[in-house]
Amino acid sequence: MQSIAYLIGTCDTKASELRYLRERLTAAGVAACIVDVGTQGDDQGVADVSAAEVAACHPEGPATVFVNDRGRAVAAMAEALRHWLPTRRDLGGVMGIGGSGGTALIAPALRELDIGVPKLLVSTIASGNVAPYVGPSDIAMLYSVTDVAGLNRISRRVLGNAAHALAGMLQSQIPEVAEDKPAIGLSMFGVTTTCVNQLISALEADYDCLVFHATGTGGRSLEKLADSGMIEGLLDVTTTEICDLFMGGVFSAGEQRLDVIARTALPYVGSVGALDMVNFGAPDTVPSAYRQRLFYEHNPQITLMRTTAEENARMGRWIGEKLNRSRGPVRFLLPEGGISALDAPGQRFHDPDADAALFEALEQTVEQTPERQLIRSPHHINDPAFAAQLVEQFRGVMATHSRRSH
Template sequence: MKRKTILIVGTADTKSDELLFMKHCIEAQGGNPKVMDVGVLGDPGFAVDYSKHDVAKTINTTNKAIIALGDENKAMTKTAEGASKLVSQLYSEGKIDGMIALGGTMGTDLALDVASSLPFGVPKYVVSTISFSHLIPPERISPDLSMMLWSGGLYGINKICKSVLRQACGAVVGAARASQKLKIDKPLVAMSSLGKSALKYMVYLKPELEKRGFELVVFHTTGQGGRALEWLASKKRFAAVLDFSLQEVVNDVFNSIVTSGKDRLENTGLNGIPQIIAPGSINIVDIPTWQKPPKKLKDRPSHVHNRLISSVVLDKKELRKLAAKIAQKIAKAKGKTKLLLPLKGVLEWDRKGRELYDPETLHVFFNEMKSLHTPNIEIEEINCHINDQVFADRVLDVFDDWIEKGIILKQPVNA
């Protein structure tokens, strides 16, 4: 088996011991390590493969000019720009098979940009003192990024942080051996949803879309699922998008931590990808079960899904605000867009007899959406619940019509 080349990214002036340890670990696992220095002020304690000067030169500047910016944030942001471009070039030239970076907040900030410069499917690991932290906004996270908490790694090398680095290095070498370049042999259709206890249209639609020669990719709208959908849509990976769970848009508007970024519900339209949209789960906002709900939500009807996540209903005023935001987002669409409004409900828990049943409040949202629609968006009301077979059948009617008209193309996209 060919030895896989793993690029190690870090500040070799301050983390030389750690980077050398990682280099030895990758070699011990049968990998071929290369080191890129992204330090700014100091010099590395060993010979690196790609220096800070190489990084600066890639974006037509110098390390001296970067230092002259006189601000650590500006300097590292500029260095991140150079590192990202150089890493992208190295991969396109076939010189690396994966990357691993380490750092605190400064190194992580840079590493997230570097990881995003690589295509989906290329192993990318970040070992960080802030892994899994809410300091990291979702829009900075690549959909296939792996992170490990760098326990005990703030200052100096020790047995605890060595254990983490060994595992991380073994993981990236193993991933590089296992990974294959992503080749799409069927056109992909993206779909957003929650689990079947809340939304279940994918059960009806998946086999039907497969019969038509498409492969369905379902994204779980609990934050990072929507982030992955938006990232891949921005790369024009999809033949069509069925965006039927807008939970993350709700959460962003009402400041829930279960968010996927400010651009949720935008990249599909901006990139001209045909999309059918439905307001699945728009009547609830998510909160962590393990936190006390905000005072204004405390006495509202709610659904406790598990020990991690609960959902609380929105009122009429909030639904009007949400409708305005959704209308603003989909009005940006450059491709064919249709909004389906299932009048009998948008979530399994709002059916008649269930704990969130409130048709009067829900119809405030529908009416607001109809009043705000723009000429480039088609709106259609359907007298059913979003989880009814009738809804899925109507989706297929629209889908088939768009295939016949050449709006949805039956060919794979290998961007």
């Protein structure tokens, strides 16, 4: 089956741009079709896939999409597109174009596609904070410079470049590499890098080690790949994103963090890496309620705040409840010597009492079974001995999972 480039936009307002993109892709030897996601019923005669066809995929039917309320109509069309796009068997790659409304409409559907499927968004808001649109996906965003409101000397160049970029993604083959090792996911932060590097050294001969930076998006990406079946085990050493969820930091992965171990039953070995810190931006962005707390300036753009015993106890209970919902083998290790590079004797965030509150809350909450175990360790998280314990536990749960699978 021929792979086709899908071009998505609101034909009632973006017909000339979509037509131009199709011409550029066709000239480059790539078949392309235009998908209308407009809600005004006028595709200007350019759509290959009508808005009605997309709207028919809304769970509550097309009447939910075509309503006399622009906000509700756009939200409903976004939901319909999210259901429709992943069902396209001939989809080779996809490009969306739009302003803030069009970007918000198209991005959720692109996030539904597998990692590696070419996906590009030309948007008026691509020079700002694009995290809410890209999320844990590999969407490439290109700033439109001028508004997406007709063709001109700037938009032709930007859209032409976008078309050629998508053509290159579709036409250029990525060399195949024999994937003979199972992939595993590891979470890392700067203050747990020493630990994770040791894990990679110990495991890379047997596993393809995929490391995710625990910046909120990183945690969501780790769990997205686990949900998609591309990861066979998790070494979730760095759960710091939970601090930002609780205390309003900038690197939250959301309430759903850790839910993947209940959804997938994958072998899971975790720890409390960097749960001693909340991440804020520059010092003047720290909420006034926290101004008297203990801080560390990681760099001019990132300010770290030490968590308290009370905050750690809350997080320990939350994590424990998540672990209790697990369906696969779980080992969760507690490094008594410190939970980050900043939480070691002589370092700024060293606070054994705060760490103890975290460990005790976990022990009081987790319902331990042969499958689900908390393991205390006397070592610091970055000590070689702690890494060795993590490796031992991980190999154990992977072996158990493998025997059951066969």
